[in-house]
Amino acid sequence: MGQLSNYLVVSALITLVGAFLFYVAFTITKRKDVGQYASLAGYLGYAFLTATVITRWIADGHAPYSNQYEFAVAFSWGIMTAFIYVERQFRSRALGAFVVPVPVGLLLYARSLPDQVQPLIPALQNNLLLTVHVAMAVIAYGSFAVACGGAVMYLIQRDDKVRWLPFRQDIDLLCYRAVILGFPCMFLVLVLGAAWGNIAWGRYWGFDPKETAALTTWLIYAGYLHAHSLKSWRGTRSSVLLLVGFGATLFTYYGNLFLGGLHAYSGL
Amino acid sequence: MSVPELVVAAPRPGLRLDPFTRVWRLFCSVKFALAQILVLVLLTFVGTAISQVPPPMRSDPQLVERWVAAMHSRYGVFTDALYRAGVFDMFGSAPFRFVLGSLTVSVLVCTLNRAPAVWRATNTIPFQRRTSYYEKAEDHAFSGGVAATPAEAVARIAEAWRALGYRVVPDPTSSGAHVYADRYRLARLATFVSHLGLILMLGGGATTMLFGERNDGFVIPVGSTRALGLGTPYTVHLDAFTDEYYLQGGAKDYRSEVVVSEGDREIERATIRVNEPLVVGPVKIHQAYFGQAVVVEVKKNGQTIYQDSVPLAYQAMQYGFRPVGFFRLPTEGLNVDLVAAEDAADPAVRAGQVAIFGYTPGDDSNPVFGGVLTQRQPAHWKDLEFTFVRETQFSGFQAVRDPGAPIFFIAAGLILVGVLGVFYFPHRRLWALAQPSVEGGSDVWLAGVCPRNANFPAEFRAAVDAAAKALEV
Ligand code: HEM
Numbered sequence: 001m002g003q004l005s006n007y008l009v010v011s012a013l014i015t016l017v018g019a020f021l022f023y024v025a026f027t028i029t030k031r032k033d034v035g036q037y038a039s040l041a042g043y044l045g046y047a048f049l050t051a052t053v054i055t056r057w058i059a060d061g062h063a064p065y066s067n068q069y070e071f072a073v074a075f076s077w078g079i080m081t082a083f084i085y086v087e088r089q090f091r092s093r094a095l096g097a098f099v100v101p102v103p104v105g106l107l108l109y110a111r112s113l114p115d116q117v118q119p120l121i122p123a124l125q126n127n128l129l130l131t132v133h134v135a136m137a138v139i140a141y142g143s144f145a146v147a148c149g150g151a152v153m154y155l156i157q158r159d160d161k162v163r164w165l166p167f168r169q170d171i172d173l174l175c176y177r178a179v180i181l182g183f184p185c186m187f188l189v190l191v192l193g194a195a196w197g198n199i200a201w202g203r204y205w206g207f208d209p210k211e212t213a214a215l216t217t218w219l220i221y222a223g224y225l226h227a228h229s230l231k232s233w234r235g236t237r238s239s240v241l242l243l244v245g246f247g248a249t250l251f252t253y254y255g256n257l258f259l260g261g262l263h264a265y266s267g268l
Numbered sequence: 269m270s271v272p273e274l275v276v277a278a279p280r281p282g283l284r285l286d287p288f289t290r291v292w293r294l295f296c297s298v299k300f301a302l303a304q305i306l307v308l309v310l311l312t313f314v315g316t317a318i319s320q321v322p323p324p325m326r327s328d329p330q331l332v333e334r335w336v337a338a339m340h341s342r343y344g345v346f347t348d349a350l351y352r353a354g355v356f357d358m359f360g361s362a363p364f365r366f367v368l369g370s371l372t373v374s375v376l377v378c379t380l381n382r383a384p385a386v387w388r389a390t391n392t393i394p395f396q397r398r399t400s401y402y403e404k405a406e407d408h409a410f411s412g413g414v415a416a417t418p419a420e421a422v423a424r425i426a427e428a429w430r431a432l433g434y435r436v437v438p439d440p441t442s443s444g445a446h447v448y449a450d451r452y453r454l455a456r457l458a459t460f461v462s463h464l465g466l467i468l469m470l471g472g473g474a475t476t477m478l479f480g481e482r483n484d485g486f487v488i489p490v491g492s493t494r495a496l497g498l499g500t501p502y503t504v505h506l507d508a509f510t511d512e513y514y515l516q517g518g519a520k521d522y523r524s525e526v527v528v529s530e531g532d533r534e535i536e537r538a539t540i541r542v543n544e545p546l547v548v549g550p551v552k553i554h555q556a557y558f559g560q561a562v563v564v565e566v567k568k569n570g571q572t573i574y575q576d577s578v579p580l581a582y583q584a585m586q587y588g589f590r591p592v593g594f595f596r597l598p599t600e601g602l603n604v605d606l607v608a609a610e611d612a613a614d615p616a617v618r619a620g621q622v623a624i625f626g627y628t629p630g631d632d633s634n635p636v637f638g639g640v641l642t643q644r645q646p647a648h649w650k651d652l653e654f655t656f657v658r659e660t661q662f663s664g665f666q667a668v669r670d671p672g673a674p675i676f677f678i679a680a681g682l683i684l685v686g687v688l689g690v691f692y693f694p695h696r697r698l699w700a701l702a703q704p705s706v707e708g709g710s711d712v713w714l715a716g717v718c719p720r721n722a723n724f725p726a727e728f729r730a731a732v733d734a735a736a737k738a739l740e741v
Pocket of ligand 1: 296300371379459462
């Protein structure tokens with residue numbers, strides 16, 4: 001099962017590279033059939049990713065979140081989930097050219113990591129809470145990646161003169177949409193983390209570096225939501241906040257590589 | 269001659285405000301809120317990126333100094349400046365607390381300021397009677413020459429929208445030619461719920477800091493009993509401790525079998541695991557760590573004056589990285605340290621032995637005696653006889669009494685409800701206007717508003733379709 005999961009992840013990677021190329025071609029040529037191929041490849045890649053996660057889950061006997069490899073795959077899955085959700089709502093294929101490279105990069109990174117299935121240490125055995133905690137993180141990070149792709153589009157489209165991109169008002173709405181999906185999920189990441197800390201150590205908050213990084217990320221998006229409600233900040237400035245926010249997301253995700261702290265033992 | 273009247277210009281609003289109003293306005297401003305949030309972001313980021321003094325050291329200035337000295341290797345000449353600026357204890361520092369406090373005031377002021385207007389908005393019925401409103405609305409529809417009188421047309425639309433789940437308010441003042449309908453109007457209050465939740469959450473944190481109590485070093489050797497403390501009358505006896513490992517070597521499970529008693533009365537028997545704390549009254553007991561303990565017996569003139577397990581759960585400077593335990597003999601005016609081998613290769617203490625040092629209370633640096641105890645071989649000092657009876661294990665717990673935790677999680681629930689309310693159930697509003705048409709029948713206008721909601725156009729279309737069906741057009 002673990003082996004099957006590894007084949008699937010390679011299939012996902014190849015399909016997503018294809019999807020990315022189609023999305024770029026579509027953005028440049030605006031040909032409808034190319035756009036359809038792009039979406040099709042995107043869905044197929046997503047299906048492979050989903051199958052990767054499921055087979056890995058079965059191989060592990062618990063949700064696949066016990067090391068950096070599994071989380072990189074799950075993160076890619078989260079980005080594709082948020083992307084497909086937003087793409088379908090807004091019928092905005094140009095977004096694909098900006099978002100799909102992120103899961104491609106993550107999967108390449110995942111391929112460079114050790115991928116053995118590992119048993120869980122006692123502190124990580126609180127299955128339900130942790131599974132939801134990580135699932136929420138995956139969706140939150142995914143939405144923030146999509147919002148970041150949207151923000152890049154917005155900054156290119158600032159004065160509505162770029163013909164191959166949607167109107168900036170639509171891009172702005174798309175980013176907002178992605179954030180209001182990710183923001184409550186990120187909040188749940190924090191709260192479920194707190195609940196777990198409260199059960200394991202009787203401490204719901206300890207300013208552990210990883211949890212503080214997650215709080216910083218959440219606060220940036222709270223900042224974005226306030227900025228978005230101000231006329232003078234909506235648009236360019238709020239888009240810059242989305243780039244900063246995704247920077248913070250990546251920092252949170254990779255943070256323990258150089259932060260240490262309680263989360264270090266899970267490798268996440 | 270008439271004296272020209274002195275004309276005093278009324279102060280223009282927004283110009284000469286008294287200081288209180290100015291501060292009030294500042295705290296109401298979303299821009300100011302945004303600025304504060306961004307400063308908070310900056311501070312928390314610095315607090316994550318730069319090493320923080322580990323919490324157990326914070327209360328001891330000497331340990332903090334030693335830690336800061338060690339940081340010189342990382343932060344070089346900036347170390348002292350960083351230390352003085354409070355950066356090594358960012359989340360306890362004055363700037364961090366100041367911003368948190370000022371944000372709290374902002375949220376309160378902003379809420380108080382907006383509450384009346386928002387409350388009014390949830391309760392007023394904004395009828396729209398001008399066709400121009402309908403033409404300019406972001407989502408709107410028109411149908412001319414509908415075969416019904418305006419009153420009938422509006423009554424049918426009202427019926428259709430009610431069936432869709434909207435609250436429908438016909439206009440009582442204009443013979444039924446206008447309708448207002450809405451849904452989720454209470455969601456307008458959701459922003460208050462989330463922001464008040466935020467304050468409550470900080471309140472929970474403050475409650476934990478002020479009234480919570482914890483003992484991270486609640487250690488019980490197997491077979492021994494210890495008072496739980498933290499204001500409770502209970503004692504905890506450790507029956508057994510088990511640690512299990514995977515074949516590959518990783519830890520699989522730690523568990524302690526305990527008995528809780530009050531005086532002689534047994535209250536509860538339970539197993540405590542890493543993710544399964546035991547709740548005893550207001551206190552939760554969490555499995556934290558474990559290690560080696562030694563059973564010692566002390567006799568004086570042949571009579572046992574002390575017999576218990578001593579957990580080697582600590583470290584002390586003078587013994588390096590070796591596990592240390594201690595016990596007191598108050599009647600003898602003696603504190604005793606027991607020190608185990610650091611590892612199998614330790615030259616000072618061998619496996620199956622513990623080193624023993626006696627001190628007079630108040631003087632931790634000059635032992636009055638010292639030596640090595642080998643299992644079951646009594647050793648003597650003056651008229652005392654010390655025996656290392658056998659080895660055992662201890663289990664280390666964190667005992668916690670935290671009245672702030674429930675507040676914190678209730679607040680989290682409020683924030684979540686508020687945020688989901690704002691994002692996913694925003695106040696949706698529909699209007700219909702019917703006027704007599706020149707060709708007979710009625711002209712019907714429909715409009716709908718729900719800002720920033722990508723799903724609303726589809727909902728509006730459904731409302732339009734329902735109205736069209738009711739009007740048979
Ligand atoms: C760390 C502090 C804060 C956090 C985490 C926070 C969080 C949020 C969130 C999540 C939203 C969007 C959803 C909702 O309305 O509930 C929001 C909106 C809002 N916040 Fe805050 N807030 C904070 C501080 C403040 C302060 C100090 C003010 C007052 C000046 C304020 C005023 C507002 C207003 C007026 C809105 C509605 C904006 C709109 O129309 O979309 N917030 N806040």
